[in-house]
Amino acid sequence: MSEAEPMRVRRYHYAWVIAGLTFLTLLATAGVRATPSVLIVPLEREFGWSRATISLAISVNLLLYGLIGPFAAALMDRVGVRRTMLGSLAAVATGVALSTQISTPWQLVLLWGVVVGGGTGMTALVLGATVVNRWFAERRGLVLGVLTASSATGQMVFLPALAATVSRYGWRPAVLVVAGVAALLLPLIAFLMRDRPEDIGLRPFGAAADAALVTTRVDRPFAAAVGALRDGLRSRDFWLLAGSFFVCGLSTNGLVGTxxxxxxxxxxIPEIHAAGLLAAMGLFDLLGTTASGWLSDRYDNRVLLCWYYALRGLALIYLPFGLVDASWGLSAFAVLYGLDWIATVPPTVKLTADAFGRERSGIMFGWIVAAHQLGAAVATFGAGTIRSVIGDYQPAFLTSGGFCLVTAAMVLQIGRGRTSTLAVQVDPETEVAVA
Incomplete structure (x- = not known):
């Protein structure tokens, strides 16, 4: 590898630049996805729409965010990560900016639900998983933990400022700020992002000089994504991973985040104070998810998931009581829940790669993320409907907590008696398993 020799004198590996760009992109899209939580009440007041109506648009957003993921992963293999990221950011900036002109519910569903949901779905969790698997042979769990935590960091950065802007100037200026941030990233991605380390004469960070490089090119992204789903549905591990991630979405961004x-x-409790609470949770999640990535490199990922879901379930069951005493009850919830918010992602990605292989893990994880967002959509619309009908969120929080406790036991069965050969017998043209 003579071309790579000059690169070795550098004090850094370009993988860290790629990780930084990915972090900023996920940070910005996380801010976009966190925005509806500060818009629900202003939209309710201005247009007189019910909370269930507004939640429907957010549910569509969350659902598309997940469903686009598997096809985005295949698209990244076909046209490249850089082009996919550029298309995503352009769609998000346009859809968010145009949402300031809405006047009817269908416009909210079209712009925030379909356009923004589809755009953010192209840079969903599969982006981080794809980048890590391509650019890092070492420290994958740690890097993935940091990238995953970007969604919490985005919340921490954006929510207090957005809540203050909504309170002082109204919701439209706040939305335009978010659109501007997405637009500012476009030139950075265009000039600095690269698809694979071999494109610039490098090996993945930490890869041995004689390590074989496995590269696939997907000529039919739609067929690859559908084929991966078909194969996944025949795998017990896929059902366990997707089912547990459904509950993850049911108990995080679909419920608490919204x-x-x-x-x-x-x-x-005032809106600014509540947004500050979510931001504090984002800070704790940054710590918790980064630590989860480090732990996932060292310990049994099934046991980690068991602890995460059990602790999250207990936190959600406690939440209705914490709302009664905002002086310390919500602070205790913010710490316990925040540390665990999306700590489930690094172990889930590792278990997916173990079950289906590193090169194919992007598309397979995309379908698992789709299950996550289906759970998030169910929680968003369901909790909004419960609040509209009975005037209280308590049943939604308690039900979600109960599902988490059941899932804590379920994840221990992942990988038990595995007989799948999908990880090694894959058609490189379509990424479809063959007999």
């Missing part, structure tokens, strides 16, 4: 601020306002 409805905690409105629930706090119902309890008499």
């Amino acid at each position: 409805h905690l601020i409105p629930a706090c306002m119902d309890a008499g």
Whole structure:
């Protein structure tokens, strides 16, 4: 590898630049996805729409965010990560900016649900998994933990400022700020992002000089994504991973990420204070998810998931009681829940790669993320409907907590008695398993 020799004198590996660009992109899209939590009440007041109606648009957004993932992973293999990221950011910036002109519910569903949901779905969790698997042979769990934590960091960075902007200037200027941030990333990605380390004469970070490089090119992204789903549905591990991630979505961004601020306002807690609470949770999640990535490189990932879901379930069951005493009850919830918010991602990605192989893990994880977002969509619309019908979020929080406790036992069965050969017998043209 003579071309790579000059690169070795550098004090850094370009993989870290790629990881930084990916972090910024996920940070910005996380800010976009966190924005609806500060828009629900202002939209309710301005247009007189019910919380269930507004939640429907957010549900469509979350659902598309997940469903686009598997096809985005295949598209990254076909046209490249850089082009996929550029298309995503352009769609997000356009859809968010145009949403300031809405006046009817269908426009909210079209712009925030379809356009923004589809755009953010192209840079969903599969982006981080794809980048890590291509650019890193070492420290994959740690890097993935940091990239995953970017969604919490985005919340931490954006929510207090957005809540203050909504309170002082209204919701439209806040939305334009988010659109501007997405647009500012476009030139950075265009000039600095690269698809694979071999494109610039490098090996993945930490890869041995004689390590074989496995590269696939997907000529039919749609067929590859559908074929991966078909194969996954025949795998017991896929059902366990997708089912557990469904509950993850049911208990995180679909419920707490969307409805905690409105629930706090119902309890008499000001919107800015509630947004600050979510931001604090984002800070704790940054620590928790980064630590989870480090732990996933060293310990049994099934046991880690068991602990994460059990602790999250207990935190959600406690939340309705914490809302009664905002002085310390919500602070305790923010710490316990925040540390665990999306700590499930690094172990889930590692278990997916173990089951289906590193090169194919992007598309397979994309379908698992789709299950996550289906759970998030169910929680968003369901909690909004429960609040509209009975005037209280308590049943939604308690039900979600119960599902987490059941899932804590379920994840221990992942990989038990595995007989699948999907990880090694894959058609490189379509990424479809062959007999």
